[in-house]
Amino acid sequence: MSALTNTAAHPIAYFCAEFGIESELPFYAGGLGILAGDTLKQAADDGVHMVGVGLLYRGIGSVQRITETGRQYEVDAEFDPVSAGLEHIYHDEQPLFIGIKIADTKIWLRCWKKVISATVTLYLLDTETEQNLMHERNITHELYAGSQESQLKQQLLLGIGGARLLDKLGIIPRVYHLNEGRPSFLIWELIRQLRERQQLIYHAAWRIAKEKIVYTNHTLVAAGNNAYSPHLIRAFAQPYGELADGNTELLLYSGLSNQGDYFSNTIFSLNSSSKASGVSKNHTELSRQQWPEYHWESITNGVHFGTWQSRAIAAAQQDRQQLWQSHLQEKEALRAVVQERTGYSYDPNWLVVSWARRMAGYKRVDAVFADINRLSQILSNATRPVLLLVAGKAHIQDQAGKDTLQKIISYMQRELSGHALFVPDYNIALAQHLTRGSDVWLNTPEQGKEACGTSGIKALSNGVLQCTVADGWAAEVDWSGLGWELDSNEISQQIYSTLEEKIIPTYYERTNEEYPIKWVEMMQRSISAAEQFSAARMLREYQEKLYP
Numbered sequence: 001m002s003a004l005t006n007t008a009a010h011p012i013a014y015f016c017a018e019f020g021i022e023s024e025l026p027f028y029a030g031g032l033g034i035l036a037g038d039t040l041k042q043a044a045d046d047g048v049h050m051v052g053v054g055l056l057y058r059g060i061g062s063v064q065r066i067t068e069t070g071r072q073y074e075v076d077a078e079f080d081p082v083s084a085g086l087e088h089i090y091h092d093e094q095p096l097f098i099g100i101k102i103a104d105t106k107i108w109l110r111c112w113k114k115v116i117s118a119t120v121t122l123y124l125l126d127t128e129t130e131q132n133l134m135h136e137r138n139i140t141h142e143l144y145a146g147s148q149e150s151q152l153k154q155q156l157l158l159g160i161g162g163a164r165l166l167d168k169l170g171i172i173p174r175v176y177h178l179n180e181g182r183p184s185f186l187i188w189e190l191i192r193q194l195r196e197r198q199q200l201i202y203h204a205a206w207r208i209a210k211e212k213i214v215y216t217n218h219t220l221v222a223a224g225n226n227a228y229s230p231h232l233i234r235a236f237a238q239p240y241g242e243l244a245d246g247n248t249e250l251l252l253y254s255g256l257s258n259q260g261d262y263f264s265n266t267i268f269s270l271n272s273s274s275k276a277s278g279v280s281k282n283h284t285e286l287s288r289q290q291w292p293e294y295h296w297e298s299i300t301n302g303v304h305f306g307t308w309q310s311r312a313i314a315a316a317q318q319d320r321q322q323l324w325q326s327h328l329q330e331k332e333a334l335r336a337v338v339q340e341r342t343g344y345s346y347d348p349n350w351l352v353v354s355w356a357r358r359m360a361g362y363k364r365v366d367a368v369f370a371d372i373n374r375l376s377q378i379l380s381n382a383t384r385p386v387l388l389l390v391a392g393k394a395h396i397q398d399q400a401g402k403d404t405l406q407k408i409i410s411y412m413q414r415e416l417s418g419h420a421l422f423v424p425d426y427n428i429a430l431a432q433h434l435t436r437g438s439d440v441w442l443n444t445p446e447q448g449k450e451a452c453g454t455s456g457i458k459a460l461s462n463g464v465l466q467c468t469v470a471d472g473w474a475a476e477v478d479w480s481g482l483g484w485e486l487d488s489n490e491i492s493q494q495i496y497s498t499l500e501e502k503i504i505p506t507y508y509e510r511t512n513e514e515y516p517i518k519w520v521e522m523m524q525r526s527i528s529a530a531e532q533f534s535a536a537r538m539l540r541e542y543q544e545k546l547y548p
Contacts, residue, residue, distance in 0.1 A: 004172070004173075004174040005174070006048065006049050006174050006543075007049055008049050008119070009170070009171065009172060010049070010171075010172055010173065010174045011049035011050050011051050011119075011171065011173055011174065012043070012048065012049065012050045012051070012173065012174055012175055012177060012542075012547060013050075013051050013053060013162075013166060013171070013173035013175070013176045013177065014036070014039060014040065014050055014051065014052050014053065014177045014179060015052075015053045015054070015158065015159065015162055015176060015177065015178050015179065015183035015186060016032065016033070016036040016052065016053075016054055016179035016180065016182075016183065017032070017033075017054065017055065017143075017144075017154070017155075017158060017180065017182040017183065018030075018032055018033030018036060018054065018143060019033055019036045019037050019040070019052055019054045019122060020033035020034040020035075020036065020037035020038075020428060021037045021040070021041075021114070021116075021122065022428065023427045023428040023429040024079075024084060025079075025084060025114075026057055026058070026059030026062040026077045026079055026143070027054060027055075027056070027057055027124070027143070028143075028428075029062075029143050029144055029358075029393075029395075030357075030358045031218075031357075031358075031452070031453070031454055031455070032179070032180055032218055034428070034431075034454065035179070035279075035301055035454060036052065036054075036179055037304075037307075038302070038303055038304035038307065038308075038535045039179075039304075039535060039538070039539065040052050040116050040120050040122060041116065041120075041304045041306065041307060041535070042302075042304050042535035042536055042538070042539045043116075043117075043119065043120050043539060044116045044117030044119060044120040045117075045304075045306065045536070046536065046539060047118075047119050048119060048120075048539065048543075049119045049120075050119065050120050051120070051121050051122075051123060051166065051171065051173070052116075052120070052121070052122040052123065053122075053123050053124075053125075053158070053162035053165070053166070053183070054122065054123070054124050054125075054158065054162075055124060055125050055126070055140045055143075055154060055157065055158055056081060056086070056110075056112050056124035056125060056126035056128075056140060057140055057141065057142060057143045058076075058077075058079055058128065058140070058141040058142070059076055059077025059078075059079040060076050060077075060138075060141040060142040061074040061075070061076060061142055061396050062074070062076070062077045062142075062143065063075045063076065063077050063425055064393045064424050064425045064426070065424065065425075066409065066422070066424050069406065069410075070405065070406040070407075070408075070409030070410055070413070070422075071402065071406050072393070072394055072402045072405055072406070074396050081112055081126075085114065086112045086113065086114050086124070087112065087113050087114070087115075088110070088111070088112060089111040089112065089113050089123070089165075089169075091168060091169070095110070095111075096111045096165075096168065097109060097110060097111065097129065097131065098111060098125065098161050098164050098165050098168065100156065100157055100160050100161050100164070101239035102153055102156055102157075102236050102239070103235050103236050103238060103239070104238075105136070107127060107132060107136055107139070107153075107157065108127070108129055108131035108132055109125040109126060109127060109129075109157060109161045109165075110125070110126040110127075110128065110129040111123065111124075111125060111126075111165055112124040112125075112126060123162070123165060123166075125140065125157060125158065125161045125162065125165065126140055127139040127140045127141075127157070128140065128141070139153050139154060139157065140154065140157070144395070144396075148228055148229070148232065149232060151226070152228055152232060152233070152236060153236070154182070155182045155183070155184075155185060155226075155265070156185050156236060158182060158183045158185075158186075159182075159183040159184055159185035159186035159187075159188070159189070160185055160186060160188055160189045162183060162186060163176070163186040163189035163190060163193075164189050167189075167193060173212070174547065174548075175212060175213070175214060175547045175548060176190075176212055176213045176214070177213075177214050177215075177216070177542070177546070177547070178213060178214070178215040178216065178269055178273065179216050179218075180216065180217070180218045181215070181217070181225070181226065181265035181266050181268065181269035182226070182265065184215070184265060184268050184269040184272055186213070187206070187209050187210065187213060187272040188237075188240050188243060188251065190205075190209035190212065190213075191205045191206055191209050191243050192240075192243055194208055194209060195243060202243060202244045202245060202250060205243075209272075210271075210272055210273060210274055211274045211548070212274075213272055213273040213274060214273050214274060214275045214276070214277070214546050214547065214548075215269045215270065215272075215273035215275070215276045215277070216276070216277045216278075216279065216299075216546075217266065217269075217270075217276060217277070217278060217279075217283075217287055217451075218279055218451055218452075219449075219451045220283070220286055220287065220290065220448075220449065220451065221360075221362060221449055225264065225265060225266040226264075226265040226266075227262045227263065227264050227265065228262065228263045228265075229262065229263070230252060230256060230260065230261070230262065230263050233252055233255075233263045234248055234249075234252060237251050237252065254267070254268055254271035254272060255267050255268030255271065266291075267291075270291060270294050274295070274548065275295050275296075275297060275546055276291075276294050276295065276296050276297070277296065277297045277298065277299045277542075277545070277546050278296060278297075278298055278299070278451070279299070279300065279301045279451050279452040279472075280298070280300045280301065280451060280452045280472045280473050280475065280476065281298050281300065281475065281476055282448070282471060282472060282475045282476075283451040283452065283472065284296055284297070284298035285298075286448060297545045297546055299538060299541045299542060299545060299546065300452065300473055300476060300533065300538070301452040301454050301457075301473065301533070301538060302454075302457070302533050302534045302535040302536065302537050302538035302539075303454050303457045303458050303461065303533065303534065303535055304534075304535045305461060305534055305535070305536075307428075307432070308432065308435060308458040308461060308462075309458075309461040309462060309530075310326070310330055310436045310462050312326040312329065312330070313326050313327065313330065313436065313461075313462045313463055313527070314527070317463075317524060317527050317528075318524075320515070320517070320520045320521070320524070321513075321514075321515065323463065323520055323523060323524065324514075324515035324520050327463060327523065328348070330433075330436040330437040330462070331348040331352065331437045331438075331439075332348050332437075333433060333436070333437055334348070334352070334433045334434065334436065334437025334438065335348045335437070337423075337429075337430065337433045338389065338421060338423055341423050341424060341425070341430070342421055342422075342423060342424070344421055346387050346418075346421070347385070347387075348437075350385045350386060350387045351384070351385070351386045351387070351439050351440070351503070351504060351507045351508070352386075352387050352389060352437070352438050352439045352440070353386060353387070353388050353389070353438065353439065353440040353442055353467075353499070353503075354388075354389040354390075354391070354434050354438035354440070354441060354442065354459075354464075355368060355388070355389070355390050355391075355392075355442045355443075355444070356389070356390065356391040356392055356423075356426060356430075356431065356434050356455060357392050357443075357453075357455055358392055358393065358394075358395075359392045359393060359394035359395075359398070359401040359402075359404060359405055360395075360398075360401065361400065361401065361404075362445055362446045362449040362450075363444065363445050363450070364444045364445060364446060364491060365390065365392070365404065365405075365408065365444070366404050366407075366408070367444050367491045367492045367495065368388070368390075368442065368444065368492070368495060369407075369408055369411055370492035371492060371496065372411055372415050372416070373415070374496050375388075375416065375496065376415045376416055376419075378496060378499050378500060378504070379416060379419035379420060380418070380419050381504075383508075384504050384505075384507075384508045385419065386419065386499070386504065387419055387420070387421070388416070388419065388420040388421075389420075389421055389422075389423055389434065389438065390408060390412075390420070390421070390422050390423070391422070391423040391424075391426040391430060391431075391434060392405075392426050393425075393426055405422070408422065409422050431455065431458070434459075435455065435458040435459040435461075435462055435464060436462045436464070438459065438464050439464065439465065439507060440464065440465050440466075440467050440503060441455070441456050441459035441460075441464050441465070441466050441467070441468070442467050442468070442495070443455075443456050443466065443467070443468035443469060443474065443486075444468075444469060444486065444491055444495070445469055445471050445472070445488075446469075446488060447469060447471050447488035447489075448471065449471070450469070450471040450472040450474075451472055452472040452473050453471070453472040453473060453474065454473070454533075456468060456473065456474060457473060457530060457533040460526050460527070460529060460530040460533070461526075461527060461530035461533075462527070463523030463524070463526050463527050464523075464526070465482075465483050465484075465503075465519070465522055465523065465526060466479070466482070466483035466484070466526070467483060467484045467486060467495070467498055467499075467503060468483065468484075468485065468486060469485075469486045469487075469488045469491070470485050470486075471488070473533055477529060481522065481525065482522060482525050482526060482529060483522070483526065484498050484502055484503060486498065506518055506519050506522075507519055
């Protein structure tokens with residue numbers, strides 16, 4: 001690949017299926033989208049030329065609601081792109097539309113943009129346009145929902161449509177960064193451009209296109225590594241068979257399993273990129289073990305401090321008394337938000353322990369509630385009370401996750417009443433308050449399955465102490481004198497004993513001061529430790545290790 005200087009004409013093209021920029025923009029579902037949003041924000045802060053490329057979802061089913069019996073259901077966000085500050089993209093003084101063929105159907109994409117800074121723009125593709133039939137308009141309405149066919153259509157439109165959009169705008173990226181595998185079909189569009197303009201044979205075009213692509217894997221959990229029927233891929237890929245001189249099988253070959261019984265997005269992404277990265281040292285090592293034939297770089301995720309770290313906390317870090325007062329202010333702000341969302345309040349002077357993330361099975365929220373009698377005794381101690389906050393959404397199609405959530409809420413309504421609350425509709429705004437106003441951040445994944453877990457980093461940056469399984473980013477920290485490490489194999493027992501013997505006594509220990517000295521010292525060390533997990537460091541490592 002020829003070296004291109006990172007400029008407005010040759011930016012980094014960062015493709016992702018979701019982008020978490022603001023709470024009101026329903027383009028994200030979880031940590032992947034938040035990371036993508038943080039990456040764009042950091043590029044803006046650092047003056048790095050970058051374009052984000054994603055899909056414009058309409059917020060269908062994106063808002064979590066809870067029934068009186070604790071059952072999750074979903075409602076649609078009230079979202080209008082123009083009112084939300086997005087702009088149509090114009091080309092030759094006309095609104096720009098991109099046409100993409102899937103099987104025998106041509107689907108049109110309306111093109112939008114959100115300018116983040118002078119050097120960073122987010123481009124979004126949208127099927128809600130009158131050129132499409134009614135059943136085609138809703139392809140991009142909903143994030144990660146619907147049939148395999150619908151999700152595959154989204155991926156084709158993102159990868160091929162996104163690459164075609166940049167080409168139409170005259171943008172020649174220095175590198176295409178696939179943030180997870182869903183945009184990986186963009187290689188087909190790059191091959192088309194190379195064959196058309198340089199008269200290359202398929203394999204030569206494929207090799208050149210591959211050199212322009214890098215890929216970040218975000219999970220080893222099967223649900224996060226999409227696989228499709230080869231027959232479905234084959235049918236949708238027919239319009240692109242001409243790229244391989246009529247041999248559609250060549251297009252599929254680099255994503256097929258050894259037996260040819262399924263098409264793997266992850267394998268296709270690895271075979272279609274020059275480098276791959278993991279999102280923590282642990283995750284990268286496990287990725288190397290699973291896919292040893294590829295070139296892996298380890299780049300631990302980071303968070304955008306401008307979004308997640310409280311300015312008051314950062315300013316007060318060096319003064320223990322001032323830091324504690326700033327922390328109390330953040331605790332009161334969290335209490336007010338919890339009351340607004342739930343109708344219930346609590347004493348913010350209590351020890352506040354929070355568990356907040358997606359309701360995925362491997363994250364094991366149910367481990368916290370394994371012995372409900374013991375947990376009740378811990379939380380409701382009259383002299384050293386504890387409040388437990390839980391937030392997070394189950395995937396719209398995850399009935400097991402919804403069952404777990406309903407069971408947890410029933411405990412909160414009965415045995416844990418007054419000492420545990422579920423806070424609905426976990427979004428960026430709520431996450432900011434939780435990661436600033438909690439005292440303890442509880443993280444309970446199965447060992448080896450938490451690729452990174454950036455919510456804990458956000459809390460760490462605000463002096464919120466960690467009680468965590470040492471997985472993902474947390475495996476890169478020495479927790480002695482900083483937080484509390486949990487044994488993944490005895491997770492429930494570890495949670496209870498750590499609360500009883502270490503966390504609660506340390507928080508409530510008061511000598512001559514009005515604040516717990518040891519606790520605040522741990523807060524100070526936490527804030528310092530968080531600096532190595534900034535998005536600034538992550539973006540710098542992307543440029544040094546991942547981008548050619």
